[in-house]
Amino acid sequence: MYLDKINSPDDLKSLSVEELDCLAEEIRTSLLDRTHEVGGHIGSNLGIVEATIALHYVFNSPIDKIVFDVSHQCYTHKILTGRREAFTVPERYKDVSGFTNPKESKHDIFKVGHTSTGVSLALGLAKARDLRGDKENIIAVVGDGAICGGEAFEGLNNASMLNSNFIILFNDNEMSIANNYGGMYRHFRKLRETQGKCSNNFFKLMGFDYLYLEEGNNIGKLIELFESVKGHERPIVVHIHTQKGKGWPYAENNKEAGHNIKVGGYNPYCEVGQRQECYENLTREYLLDKLAKDSSIMVVNCATPASQGLTFEFRDKAGKQFLDVGIAEEHAVAYCSGIAKNGGKPVLVIQGTFMQRTYDQLMQDLGLNETAVTVLVFAGGLYPSETTHSGAFDISMVCNIPGLTCLAPTNVEEYFSMLDWAIEQEEGPVVIRVPMVVRHANSKESFSSEKAKKYELLRKGKDVAILGLGNFALLAEKVEKRLASEGIKATMVNPRFYAGIDKDFLESLKDEHRLVVTLEDGMLSGGFGEKIARFYGNSDMKVLNFGGDKEIYDRVPQDELYARCRLNVENIVSDIKAILLPVLKLVSNA
């Protein structure tokens, strides 16, 4: 085994190309073994094994700095930079994050998990280098999926003006997570077909020097290529054609399915046996039915269709009524606004963490323009995630943007009735936080604009009212039961919406209640509960807000995460009693 001897990039430099080839195979085997056990982005990593070896063979990391855009392709880099055992020793598989992480190694420059930032980040490194007059190489490794995100374009536009060393390794494996879409990809195909020689060349017209290598998985040729650009004193794009999923026949033939392997999944509410019913599948079936009945409905997604249940079959059936715009979240929102403005009924299906790219568009293009766009936010909630992919922040972001109606259904039937309404109404944008808890109501009641502004009284109690938003309706019920067992009958409320408050309802609670408790499956800061605390600020009503801390958690296990935020029945009941009992006692003594 060559791999056993690689503890740092230096250990590569004495190996021959043949030996490096063997090493590549060993690495590939370890990638497949580990990923099948713990999951991860396998396709892109398999494709870039050779290029990563060649990079570390030629350049001198960490003095030379390699930035991996989105870092879906950093596994080999981790193996070569002292973290081998996290890929070869099963007990240590979970030692490393799936993304670059400076806390793990000085060879990782940034924590990155959202795409299209690599050129910008690396260009900043280059600028700082120039300001202090140094000469190290700066390399941005960018995939073809990432390079068409708007921010990457902005970075390229700036980078091409630099008068010093800046190397962009453009790793073209012909695939984003799903199929690439857009004019630029026709162009990249042309570049590949002409071996980079066609006269129309995007990178050259911007001012970059440009080199092309067809055999992007050939270590010898890669080394030669990288040696030729090492120390290059102008911005240069090195375009290599690699094979996504290389060495794993399944991924070679199923590039999207082979993009990543999911083990377990992040839904903390899914019990064994429940997995077959999930909101991804439910939503897909619902949308298929709707699309067939109404040709003005358009479903839009941003490069992650499979994660939201929009399978190949869905995409086929939807035909012109579906578009994956690629890693272009900003565009997607404005595009949907345009569709709505001209009589279409757009449904944007998006993962919460990536919706963060669209704060301005949600406000300007949707809220301000009052366009009837339905936004389905998936994967919102407190669950163990990588730092870069937290589901904790979507409530706080959207609920403070004027003009958005934000709904949090608590069960399948409520979700669908909200969806029915959202798609057909013409008043303005509606954000629906797709729940994770698959639960059913007894019946499906129709939803309305009025309901979108009103809390629902579930059960009337006394002294304490509990508002369990969306996913946390379940937690609220558990609290209710525990309180009941101790003789406290809580008023139970489904708030339904979280971008504002139902003032009349909250006012009415003052009569027979001393305490209002809010539960939300997301960060408290800026969220739903704080608005209620503000409402009651001038009154005698006590308020307890439960939710996530203002923190980006790093793969914290579910139980620990809940414990840290006091999000379990014991803590909540104990906090309620601590407030309620003295007050009630005071009153009974009065």
Added chain:
Amino acid sequence: MYLDKINSPDDLKSLSVEELDCLAEEIRTSLLDRTHEVGGHIGSNLGIVEATIALHYVFNSPIDKIVFDVSHQCYTHKILTGRREAFTVPERYKDVSGFTNPKESKHDIFKVGHTSTGVSLALGLAKARDLRGDKENIIAVVGDGAICGGEAFEGLNNASMLNSNFIILFNDNEMSIANNYGGMYRHFRKLRETQGKCSNNFFKLMGFDYLYLEEGNNIGKLIELFESVKGHERPIVVHIHTQKGKGWPYAENNKEAGHNIKVGGYNPYCEVGQRQECYENLTREYLLDKLAKDSSIMVVNCATPASQGLTFEFRDKAGKQFLDVGIAEEHAVAYCSGIAKNGGKPVLVIQGTFMQRTYDQLMQDLGLNETAVTVLVFAGGLYPSETTHSGAFDISMVCNIPGLTCLAPTNVEEYFSMLDWAIEQEEGPVVIRVPMVVRHANSKESFSSEKAKKYELLRKGKDVAILGLGNFALLAEKVEKRLASEGIKATMVNPRFYAGIDKDFLESLKDEHRLVVTLEDGMLSGGFGEKIARFYGNSDMKVLNFGGDKEIYDRVPQDELYARCRLNVENIVSDIKAILLPVLKLVSNA
């Protein structure tokens, strides 16, 4: 006068080219007259008079739909679509917004004031048209400044795949607000120099059909050009070369200064006589001094340098230590993160409303990566603005992003001491909300990490504590005085920071206070005050939060704006007394 007879685009269609030329001159005169009186974006509007006339001559608005990207260039369009008198009758100058606005006219499709969204919005219109099988023309009018924003690129990437009518009028006047920067602009120059004939062509390589017109201010040729693309059944880019500021010698020769004319300005705190001292000028002088002393400091701006006081002279003197990256806010943040990571000291100077584009980058590239970037947010506050340029939302956005230190100085000396500290510290990103109130402290005290987490006790009082954040320290003082005149001595607090709370301080207030009042110059929803309401939710402390409603105001005069939000001394004192007096009475009776 031809202009007097133009009440709708139909009235154009009977005029000859010569008559349209006369009309253009009349329009130009009215644009100059009006803008010198009430301000506005004049340069871009002067450049596109002819093209707008030709558009409305050839196309059939509002059936054919014209979307103006950022709508800095929509004045002639407004004149031709029934809003003439808002440009010719001084008493009616203020009837219309400076941007397109569907509430004014069916010819305005969207409210737009942030750049680079036009292609996406228009493409949505085209998609909806195709879904219902119609044939109207869809035209996006995009300037060269806007077309290099990342979102525009995302839109182009998608638009080039459309198999139906989609016309992009690329209005190339060689200028963004300030000078254009980036590789794409070298390319556009090449296109102009070759009359659109060079083989390397960005639009063609994406898949667009493409036409070029050098004489972009020639109505006859424009009409011919537009006739040739009317009903074109593929996406096409029509590239016209126009003259920014045409017809106004000053703007022709001073294109940036001639971009817009400011009359008055938006700073509600600037009294007559105070104008010479403003934070824009103070910041510029401060930065110039710093840059000269420390070559690792880098100032970055996004296409609006003059608005933040970064004059030509500043840019010259700063040299390599300044970069205007153009309309590329996302890139700017990540770029700064890279600079900080490699030992530089980046200062991002940005207008609050445009910072909205960077929510994700602030979280992922700054907060998560803990890079020591200083962000100076200008124009944050409640003041009369266009809907698209509100200053009310920056606090609520940044204060809920983990990992950011957010500071709100209350006077010049405090601002500079925070800046001194922010630039030199290495702990993480610091957002400073540049105040509008130019006031001076007696001395400049050094700032520190500890102070960035601690409230400052200004004066100790009793019963009520008032926290006046940033700009509203002044309002807090006025309230203090009024209360004092009524025998209530308030505890006065400068909270200094707003991304979290000083729990110890708030806890200590419980001893001798019944009420805490927060004042913030921005939207309450998700803001600074709500965090304090949440903190006290389980206690007997009453809390009153004052700030802006969750609403996008449309040029609401300052007094009315404050009145709507109860943001004046009378209301605040009255609310305080309404709470405090009964409580105190209760206590004194007990």
